[in-house]
Amino acid sequence: MVKAIGFTILGFALMEFSGWFIHKYLMHGPLWMIHKTHHQPSKSFFELNDLFSVLFGGIAVTLLFLGIEGLDYRFWIGTGISIYGMLYFFLHDVLVHRRLKWFDRPKSFFLKGIFKAHQAHHKTNQKDDAVSFGLFVVPRRYFKDGEK
Template sequence: MVVLINVGIILLTLAGMEAFSWAIHKYLFHGPLWFIHKTHHQQRHGKLELNDAFSILFATIALYLMWLGHTTLDYRFWIGAGISLYGTIYFIFHDWFIHNRFKAFKTNNRYLLGIRRAHKIHHKSMDKNSSEEFGLLFTKRKF
C-alpha cells in the first residue's frame, strides 16, 4: 500500500509539474522573467544559456525536498523524486529531442513530432507577448 501511495505522489507531482510549468512559462517566463527566458528564444552561443538557471533552480528545490524527506522517505522525498523525474523528461524531450542539443534522437512518432511542431510554433515568436503553446508534454493543437 505504501508503494502505491508513493507512486501516486510521483504521478501527481508529474501532472502538477506539467500544469505548473505551463503556467510559469506563460505568465512568468513570458512576463516579468522574460529578461532571463528570452535567451532561450535567441540564437545560442555555446552550450548553456541564462534560461538554464530555471532548470538549476527546480533541481535545487527537488534535491532539497528529497533531502528533507530522506530519513523517513516521507511525502517530501517522493515529491522531490517526481520533480526530478519531470526534469529528466524535460531534458530528454526539450533539450535533447526538440532542440537537438545532442544529435541522436530521431523518430516518426506522431505524438513526438506534434510536440516538436508545437514547440517550433512557440519559438516562431522572438517576442514575449505573441508566443503560444507553452506546455512540454501536451499541446492544444491536433497535429
C-alpha cells in the same frame, strides 16, 4: 507503495501545470530578460535561461533530502519532479532543440506533436506572441497531420 506512486505522479503533474503557468506568466512576463535567451540564436551551449532548470532541480533535490529519512510524500514528490526534469531534458533539449545530437527528429505520433507544438512556440522571439507553453500537455491540433 501506492502512496509513493501517487505522490510521484503528483510531483510530475505539478511540474507540468506549474511549469505551464510559470512559462506563460513569468518567463514570458517579468522574467523575460532571462527567458529570452532561449528564444534567440545562441553560440554557447548554455543559456541564461538554464537557470530555471537549476531552480527546479534545486526544489526537487531539497524535497528529496527533506523526505529521504522516512521516504515520505516530500521524497516522492521530489522524485516526480526529478523524473519530469529528466524527460524535459531529453524531449526539450535533446530531441527538440538538439543541444546534444543523440537522436534524430522524433518519429512517434506523441513526440511529433510535442515537437510541432514547441516549434510553434518558437516561431516568435517576442515575449507576447508565443503559443503552447506546456511540454507534455499541448493543444490537440499539433497532433494532426499537416499542422505546423
